[in-house]
Amino acid sequence: MRQTISSAADVKKMIEAGRKLLLAGDEEVLRQLPKGDWIAGTIPYFISGDQGGMVSRELICTTDITDLVTSIEIIAYDQNSLARVYTEGPKNGFSFIVIPAMSKTHLSFALNAPNYKDFGIRPLIGWIAGVHLSDLGKKTPKVLDGITGDVLEEGALVLQAQLPEGKVAEIGIVNLFEQGDGDILTFTADDFAAKDVMVNGEKRNFAAYIVKNKLDTKLPLVADYYGALVNISFQDVDEVEGLVKFYAPVFSGIRYKHAKPVIDYVKEFNDRLSKECSIESARVAFSCNCILNYLYSELEGKKTDPFTGPVTFGEIAYQLLNQTLVYLEIMDV
Amino acid sequence: MDVPSKSNKAWQDIVTGKKTFQLKFLAAKILLGRLTRTVKEDPSPSTISSSVDQLYAIFSNNLNMPSVQDDLKTIFS
Numbered sequence: 001m002r003q004t005i006s007s008a009a010d011v012k013k014m015i016e017a018g019r020k021l022l023l024a025g026d027e028e029v030l031r032q033l034p035k036g037d038w039i040a041g042t043i044p045y046f047i048s049g050d051q052g053g054m055v056s057r058e059l060i061c062t063t064d065i066t067d068l069v070t071s072i073e074i075i076a077y078d079q080n081s082l083a084r085v086y087t088e089g090p091k092n093g094f095s096f097i098v099i100p101a102m103s104k105t106h107l108s109f110a111l112n113a114p115n116y117k118d119f120g121i122r123p124l125i126g127w128i129a130g131v132h133l134s135d136l137g138k139k140t141p142k143v144l145d146g147i148t149g150d151v152l153e154e155g156a157l158v159l160q161a162q163l164p165e166g167k168v169a170e171i172g173i174v175n176l177f178e179q180g181d182g183d184i185l186t187f188t189a190d191d192f193a194a195k196d197v198m199v200n201g202e203k204r205n206f207a208a209y210i211v212k213n214k215l216d217t218k219l220p221l222v223a224d225y226y227g228a229l230v231n232i233s234f235q236d237v238d239e240v241e242g243l244v245k246f247y248a249p250v251f252s253g254i255r256y257k258h259a260k261p262v263i264d265y266v267k268e269f270n271d272r273l274s275k276e277c278s279i280e281s282a283r284v285a286f287s288c289n290c291i292l293n294y295l296y297s298e299l300e301g302k303k304t305d306p307f308t309g310p311v312t313f314g315e316i317a318y319q320l321l322n323q324t325l326v327y328l329e330i331m332d333v
Numbered sequence: 334m335d336v337p338s339k340s341n342k343a344w345q346d347i348v349t350g351k352k353t354f355q356l357k358f359l360a361a362k363i364l365l366g367r368l369t370r371t372v373k374e375d376p377s378p379s380t381i382s383s384s385v386d387q388l389y390a391i392f393s394n395n396l397n398m399p400s401v402q403d404d405l406k407t408i409f410s
Contacts, residue, residue, distance in 0.1 A: 092397075114367055119387070120360030121394040168397050171359055225366025228359060253370050318360050333397050 002285060003063045003308045005048040008032050011060050015146065020072050022096055022159065022286060023144075024310035025060035026132065030144050031151065038146030039074055039159045041098035041129030045294060045311035053299035053311065057132065061310045063286050068330050069093065069161040074147050077156045079108040082116075089122025090160045094169035094328060096286070097126030099156040100141040101313040109156065110320040111190055111249050120318055123169045125328045126158075127288045128314030141313065168333045171317045172279070174307070174325040175229045176268050179222045179257035182213075187250045192235075194244050206244045207237050218296045220323050221246075221256040232256065233292050233322035247292070247314065248322045265297030269304055279329070281306030287327035288312045334405045336393045339385055343408055348372050348384040354407050357400035360391050 006014075008029050014021060015036035023030065023040035030040050046061045047053050065072075077085065082105060089095040099106045106128055113119070129141040140153045163169060186198040197206035210217065220231035235245040250256065262268055273279060287307040293299060294311045307325055317326040337343065346352040350369045356362055368384040395401045 114363070118390065120364050120391040123360075123395075168399075170398055170400060173359065223366070226353075226362040226369065227355060228362035228366065230363070230366075253374070254366075318363055331399065333399065 002065065002068075003049075003061060003287070005046055005054070005056070005059050006062045008058070008060060011062055014062070014064065018066075019064055020066045020069060021146070022063035022065060023060055026057040027139065027142055029058055029060060033146065035149050036146050037072060039096065039098060039157050040144040040146065041100070041127060041310070042142045043130045043310050043312060044132045045291060047289060047299065047304055047308045047311060049303070049305070049308050052301050052303040053294055055132070055300070063309070065161060065285060068163065068167070068285055070164050071162045073160045074145050075158045075160060076145060076150065076152065077105070077158060078154070079105040082109055082156050083112070084117070085124060085158060086116055086118040086121055088160070089124065090162045091122075092165070092168075093160065093162040094123040094125060094171075096159040096161065097124060097156055097316055098143045099126070099128055100143055100153050101128045101130050102141070103154045105154060105156045106314070107192065110192070110314075113319045114251075123171050123328070124316065124318050125171050125286065125326060126316040127310060127312035127326075128316070128320070130291065130313035163330065166332060167330055170329045170331065172327050172329065173228070173317050173321065174269070174272060174327070175231060175323070176262045176265060176272060177220055177222050177231055177259040177323060178229060179224060180260045182258050185221065185256040185258070186253065188252055190249050190251045192246050192249050194246075194250060195242050205242045207239050207242045210237050210244065211239055215258055216261070218292075219259040219261060221250065222259045223254045223256050231259070231322045231324060248320050262297070265293060265299065266302050266304065279306065279327075283329040283331050285328045285330045287325060288315055289325040290315055290323045292323045293325070334402055334409070336389065336396060336405065337409050339389045341409070344385040344388060345381060347408065348381060348388060349376065354404070356404045356407065358392075358395065358398065358404050359400075360395070361388065361401075361404060364388060364391060
C-alpha cells in the first residue's frame with residue numbers, strides 16, 4: 001500500500017521531488033501545494049493505516065504512484081466530453097477520476113456512464129469529492145489539477161496512467177451489503193429521486209412504502225449485476241411530498257431489494273476478507289471507502305486493513321457506486 | 334487463452350441469459366447486468382449482435398488481466 005496520511009510540508013517535498021501523486025484533503029490545505037504531477041479532490045475524512053478512520057483539515061491523504069507508472073497525463077472533462085472517458089483511457093494502464101459532488105458532471109456521470117461508448121474497455125477508478133459535513137451548504141466540493149493549478153467545482157479530472165510492460169491494473173470492490181429477503185423493487189425511470197416504485201409489480205408511493213414498512217434507510221437498495229452487488233443509498237425520504245431521494249440514480253428495469261443489516265462493519269469486513277483471501281496488500285495501489293459507511297458504521301478510529309485512503313461522497317469502479325469500498329490492484333502478468 | 338471469435342455461440346448464450354456463469358471481471362459483470370436485461374426486453378438479432386460486440390470488446394481489450402483469463406476459461410473450457 002502506497003497510501004499515507006502526510007503533512008502539507010511533506011507532500012510539498014514529494015511534489016518538488018517529482019513524485020506522481022493522487023491526493024485528498026481539505027480545500028485550504030490543497031491550495032497551498034505547488035504545481036506538479038498531482039491530481040486531488042477535496043475531502044477531510046480518511047482511513048489511515050495506523051489510526052483507522054480520522055478527520056483532519058491539515059493532513060493530506062497521499063497515494064504515490066511514481067514507481068508504478070511510466071507516464072501520466074491529466075485531462076479535464078465536462079459533463080458532455082466525459083462520455084469519451086473509457087475510449088480515451090490508456091491502452092496499458094488505468095484512468096483515475098475525481099468529480100466534485102453535486103456538480104452537473106457528477107449527476108451526468110452517475111446517470112449516463114453505463115451507456116458511454118466503450119464502457120469497461122479500460123479500467124476506470126476514482127471518487128466523488130466532498131467537504132467536511134459541517135461545511136455542507138457553505139463550501140462546494142472541488143477537484144484540483146496539479147499541473148495547471150486549476151481548481152474546479154464543475155467538471156471532472158482524469159489522470160491517465162500508463163503502466164510498464166508486464167504490469168496490469170485490476171479494479172475490485174468490497175460491498176458488505178447483500179440483498180435482503182423482502183420485496184422486489186423496480187422503478188420506471190433512471191433518476192436520483194422517485195415518487196413511485198413497483199413493489200413486486202404493484203405501483204406504490206415509495207415514501208409511504210418506506211414509512212409503512214419501517215425500512216432502515218441507512219441500509220441501501222441493492223441490485224445484482226450478474227453477481228456484482230451495486231448499492232443505491234438513501235438521501236432523504238419526504239413523506240409529505242411523497243418523494244424519495246438517492247445518492248446515486250436508480251435505473252429502470254433493474255430489480256432492487258432492501259439490504260440485509262450489517263451489524264458490525266469491521267468484523268464482517270474482516271470476515272469477508274479472510275474468506276476471499278485473494279487481496280495482497282502489496283498489490284493495492286489505491287482504495288477509498290464511502291462516507292456513509294464511515295458514519296453509519298462508526299469507522300472513526302477503526303481500521304480496515306489492508307485498505308486505507310480517502311472517505312468519499314461516492315466511489316467509482318467503472319461507474320458510480322454507493323456505500324462500497326473500491327480498490328485498484330497493480331499486478332505482474 | 335485468446336478470446337474466441339464473436340461468432341462463437343457462447344457469447345450469444347451469455348447475453349441472452351441461456352447460460353450463466355460466475356465471473357470475476359468486474360466490468361464484465363456490470364456490463365452483463367445491463368446487457369442481459371436489454372436483450373430480455375428486445376431479443377432481436379440486432380440487439381443480440383450489438384450486445385455480443387460490447388461484451389467481446391471488453392474481454393479482448395483486457396485480455397492480460399488475470400480475472401479475464403479466468404473468466405475465459407470458465408466460459409469456453
